Amino acid sequence: MADKRNAFYAQSGGVTAVINATACGLIQAARERGDAIGKVYAGRNGIVGALQEDLIDTSAESDAAIAALRHTPAGAFGSARYKLKKVTENRAEYERLVEVFKAHDIGYFFYNGGGDSQDTSHKVAEISKELGYPLTCIGIPKTVDNDLPITDNCPGFGSVAKYVAVSIREAGFDVASMAKTSTKVFILEVMGRHAGWIAAAGGLAHEAEGDDPHLILFPELTFDEESFLARVDECVKRHGYCTVVASEGIKNAEGKFIADAGTRDAFGHAQLGGVAPALAALVKSRLKMKYHWALADYLQRAARHIASKTDVEQAYALGRAALETALAGHNAVMPTIVRLSDDPYAWEIGEAKLADVANVEKKMPRDFITPDGYGITPACRRYLAPLIQGEDYPPYKNGLPDYVKLRNVGVPKKLGTTFALG
Amino acid sequence: MADKRNAFYAQSGGVTAVINATACGLIQAARERGDAIGKVYAGRNGIVGALQEDLIDTSAESDAAIAALRHTPAGAFGSARYKLKKVTENRAEYERLVEVFKAHDIGYFFYNGGGDSQDTSHKVAEISKELGYPLTCIGIPKTVDNDLPITDNCPGFGSVAKYVAVSIREAGFDVASMAKTSTKVFILEVMGRHAGWIAAAGGLAHEAEGDDPHLILFPELTFDEESFLARVDECVKRHGYCTVVASEGIKNAEGKFIADAGTRDAFGHAQLGGVAPALAALVKSRLKMKYHWALADYLQRAARHIASKTDVEQAYALGRAALETALAGHNAVMPTIVRLSDDPYAWEIGEAKLADVANVEKKMPRDFITPDGYGITPACRRYLAPLIQGEDYPPYKNGLPDYVKLRNVGVPKKLGTTFALG
Numbered sequence: 001m002a003d004k005r006n007a008f009y010a011q012s013g014g015v016t017a018v019i020n021a022t023a024c025g026l027i028q029a030a031r032e033r034g035d036a037i038g039k040v041y042a043g044r045n046g047i048v049g050a051l052q053e054d055l056i057d058t059s060a061e062s063d064a065a066i067a068a069l070r071h072t073p074a075g076a077f078g079s080a081r082y083k084l085k086k087v088t089e090n091r092a093e094y095e096r097l098v099e100v101f102k103a104h105d106i107g108y109f110f111y112n113g114g115g116d117s118q119d120t121s122h123k124v125a126e127i128s129k130e131l132g133y134p135l136t137c138i139g140i141p142k143t144v145d146n147d148l149p150i151t152d153n154c155p156g157f158g159s160v161a162k163y164v165a166v167s168i169r170e171a172g173f174d175v176a177s178m179a180k181t182s183t184k185v186f187i188l189e190v191m192g193r194h195a196g197w198i199a200a201a202g203g204l205a206h207e208a209e210g211d212d213p214h215l216i217l218f219p220e221l222t223f224d225e226e227s228f229l230a231r232v233d234e235c236v237k238r239h240g241y242c243t244v245v246a247s248e249g250i251k252n253a254e255g256k257f258i259a260d261a262g263t264r265d266a267f268g269h270a271q272l273g274g275v276a277p278a279l280a281a282l283v284k285s286r287l288k289m290k291y292h293w294a295l296a297d298y299l300q301r302a303a304r305h306i307a308s309k310t311d312v313e314q315a316y317a318l319g320r321a322a323l324e325t326a327l328a329g330h331n332a333v334m335p336t337i338v339r340l341s342d343d344p345y346a347w348e349i350g351e352a353k354l355a356d357v358a359n360v361e362k363k364m365p366r367d368f369i370t371p372d373g374y375g376i377t378p379a380c381r382r383y384l385a386p387l388i389q390g391e392d393y394p395p396y397k398n399g400l401p402d403y404v405k406l407r408n409v410g411v412p413k414k415l416g417t418t419f420a421l422g
Numbered sequence: 423m424a425d426k427r428n429a430f431y432a433q434s435g436g437v438t439a440v441i442n443a444t445a446c447g448l449i450q451a452a453r454e455r456g457d458a459i460g461k462v463y464a465g466r467n468g469i470v471g472a473l474q475e476d477l478i479d480t481s482a483e484s485d486a487a488i489a490a491l492r493h494t495p496a497g498a499f500g501s502a503r504y505k506l507k508k509v510t511e512n513r514a515e516y517e518r519l520v521e522v523f524k525a526h527d528i529g530y531f532f533y534n535g536g537g538d539s540q541d542t543s544h545k546v547a548e549i550s551k552e553l554g555y556p557l558t559c560i561g562i563p564k565t566v567d568n569d570l571p572i573t574d575n576c577p578g579f580g581s582v583a584k585y586v587a588v589s590i591r592e593a594g595f596d597v598a599s600m601a602k603t604s605t606k607v608f609i610l611e612v613m614g615r616h617a618g619w620i621a622a623a624g625g626l627a628h629e630a631e632g633d634d635p636h637l638i639l640f641p642e643l644t645f646d647e648e649s650f651l652a653r654v655d656e657c658v659k660r661h662g663y664c665t666v667v668a669s670e671g672i673k674n675a676e677g678k679f680i681a682d683a684g685t686r687d688a689f690g691h692a693q694l695g696g697v698a699p700a701l702a703a704l705v706k707s708r709l710k711m712k713y714h715w716a717l718a719d720y721l722q723r724a725a726r727h728i729a730s731k732t733d734v735e736q737a738y739a740l741g742r743a744a745l746e747t748a749l750a751g752h753n754a755v756m757p758t759i760v761r762l763s764d765d766p767y768a769w770e771i772g773e774a775k776l777a778d779v780a781n782v783e784k785k786m787p788r789d790f791i792t793p794d795g796y797g798i799t800p801a802c803r804r805y806l807a808p809l810i811q812g813e814d815y816p817p818y819k820n821g822l823p824d825y826v827k828l829r830n831v832g833v834p835k836k837l838g839t840t841f842a843l844g
Contacts, residue, residue, distance in 0.1 A: 011599070014600070015599050045603065048602060048603060072595070073592055073596065074592075074595035074599040075599035075600075076599070077599075078598075078599050078602055080602060080603045080604075081600070081603045081604045162821060162822075165822055166727050166822060167721050167725075169822060169823065170495055170496075170720075170721065170724035170725055170726060170727065170823070171719075171720045171721055171724050173494070173496035173724060173825060174437055174495065174720045174723065175720065176496065176500075177433070177437050177496040177498070177499075177500050177501050178437060178503070179500075180467035180470060180500055181468075181504050182502075182503045186720060188721075204821070207820065207822075274699065277699075292720055293717070293719060294717055294719035294720060294721050295715070295717045296716055296718070297593075297715060297716035298592075298593045298596045298597065298605075298608060299589050299593055299610075299716050299718065302592035302593050302595060302596040303589075304592060305588050305592065306727055306728065385821065388821035388822070389820075389821045390818075390821065391815070391818060396813060398626075398629065398807060398811075399584060399587070399626070399807065399811045400587055400591060400627060400629075400810070401588060401591065403591065403592075403595060
């Protein structure tokens with residue numbers, strides 16, 4: 001083993017507008033600490049790259065390219081929806097990781113992801129100890145779902161939150177001006193299969209009575225068709241129109257997703273519905289009102305052009321903190337965001353044990369939703385508002401964001417073996 | 423009749439990110455020319471406000487509020503989807519307009535809209551002459567569809583174009599990073615029922631081989647299922663994934679809109695489909711690939727946060743030009759954008775006769791679409807590229823765009839009559 005051991009960094013799960021800012025922070029910090037650490041290898045397509053010994057040599061990228069990661073959305077090295085099995089079920093996966101790390105003298109494991117990834121980081125830390133292979137394992141938070149415990153919030157979420165709040169405000173202005181002779185109801189469907197954090201963020205645009213959105217539909221509450229229709233009707237009577245932010249995860253009283261409607265399309269194929277078109281059709285048939293709907297899908301989590309400055313700064317800081325905490329000798333931990341005050345918002349970097357993070361999901365508190373179930377409370381607004389503060393515009397070229405595509409040069413393989421994914 | 427006669431301004435049809443910039447230019451110019459012109463009255467909800475004598479006194483708004491219109495999307499006075507009938511079918515509508523204008527000493531008629539509105543302006547000019555009522559009629563171009571003749575482009579289009587190009591680039595980065603283990607095909611549905619201008623704008627993000635979007639579906643061409651699937655399949659094999667920008671207006675060989683799929687939703691109601699979910703289902707069933715899709719709907723035309731600076735400047739300049747040309751005594755005309763050069767882009771204000779604008783639709787030239795039907799040509803890029811140049815960010819407050827809501831104070835009615843809309 002050399003003095004200066006190498007690091008492995010991987011992006012995991014659904015990407016965000018700022019996960020590359022975390023990569024930027026980590027790699028820049030590593031370059032500054034060339035005295036203490038070797039190269040940073042990234043997994044091509046996340047952990048899959050580690051299992052298949054398909055590593056990217058980030059030292060082949062220029063400083064300018066690495067700096068540009070800060071303003072580039074999505075996962076520059078490729079991410080993966082690949083969850084390692086339990087150690088008891090597929091120990092070979094963990095042993096393979098250690099084998100690859102050993103071959104490339106990797107002494108640091110950085111895993112940038114959500115709840116599952118933190119759990120994996122925790123297991124990798126335990127296995128490497130058991131196998132007697134010295135490996136510092138650091139989880140780095142990332143998820144638009146904002147459901148990791150301990151940390152004040154999760155990088156990626158603030159930017160989706162800003163996108164959703166900006167979008168519903170803009171669409172609301174549009175509908176308000178058309179409502180007299182045209183569209184009366186507008187529905188924006190947003191991400192959040194299990195938690196209403198993203199839908200709640202839409203509520204930030206509702207700063208005064210009558211502001212958009214008028215209604216929010218949370219997955220935490222049962223969707224009630226009659227109550228919803230009555231509220232829409234009342235809203236149109238009062239304001240002339242009604243704007244709705246609906247979480248993709250809302251369910252009816254039978255526990256069935258409204259989005260899993262089993263619709264058939266033009267070609268006769270079963271169609272994965274959307275919540276928005278289903279609600280729109282309901283509004284049309286029952287209230288006979290003209291509607292429009294939008295489904296932002298990936299646009300919301302990739303929208304680096306309207307990223308929250310707070311989010312970018314935190315994502316970047318967590319990348320740097322991950323590297324520093326590893327070099328300080330901490331192991332099996334995850335750097336976190338600690339909120340010091342709401343207004344003015346102040347935060348610092350903290351640290352949580354992976355054992356405390358793994359398999360714990362942060363739910364939205366019920367008292368963040370208004371008693372009637374269609375809005376957010378002042379407590380929720382206090383929590384969310386700082387997370388969308390500030391703009392951090394990318395540079396533009398030819399009228400378009402100038403995002404970087406890395407060279408992603410592979411590290412020569414040292415093992416003669418292949419590994420079949422589970 | 424007083425020396426200084428008043429003006430009437432109305433917004434018409436679907437609103438845009440920059441139609442208020444036109445209103446801003448017109449009202450600011452009128453305020454500067456207080457020597458020559460009286461008040462600017464706006465129609466509440468467009469022409470409907472004129473027919474119902476529901477006028478807004480813009481002089482009740484502060485200079486700051488009027489200035490803020492420049493960065494506020496949608497129609498600040500309300501717009502209307504209301505098309506006046508032919509003079510031979512409903513002459514009463516035109517006579518009513520003249521009656522209302524006479525009552526409020528309105529000597530200038532400014533109508534801010536698309537093709538139908540220019541046609542209306544033209545008719546109002548003819549009728550007022552016929553009735554011996556002196557009225558200067560000026561059309562001001564506005565439409566995201568970009569289908570007005572003579573003018574180089576239409577205010578509102580450049581900003582939608584920028585939104586679509588930015589969005590497909592961002593979503594493309596997202597899909598590229600997920601494709602190894604997850605989503606292979608992404609479809610973004612955009613506006614454009616009859617013309618592919620907006621879909622074509624997505625092609626601006628495709629600056630080099632492999633860039634997003636990989637395929638564009640134009641309403642000008644017949645959608646061919648087999649050809650489309652073959653291209654998607656080939657693209658995934660080559661690049662690992664495939665991104666598609668689809669116009670809402672694509673039709674099959676029978677001339678049926680792919681979007682009018684006659685799907686049924688969760689509640690058993692007929693559902694106005696979208697092109698994107700229909701294509702996604704096709705990809706899933708035939709190619710067995712994982713897909714995602716987005717439908718931006720109003721978000722695309724309301725997205726003032728990512729408006730094209732060129733578009734904002736032109737919209738504003740046309741508002742000023744409309745006022746100035748009216749005061750110069752021109753009648754039955756529409757100020758236009760005249761392109762002087764592509765690169766560097768240079769333009770100036772020109773003027774067209776309403777008679778030449780009315781009922782003429784500018785189609786996308788066939789040679790703007792590549793021979794294979796799935797991309798844009800260099801000629802198309804030369805035309806489109808300048809229109810998305812520059813950013814013109816609105817001010818932010820609490821992390822959100824600080825858009826203005828006007829007071830919209832009504833002008834006291836002078837007529838004792840009501841008017842039933844046709």
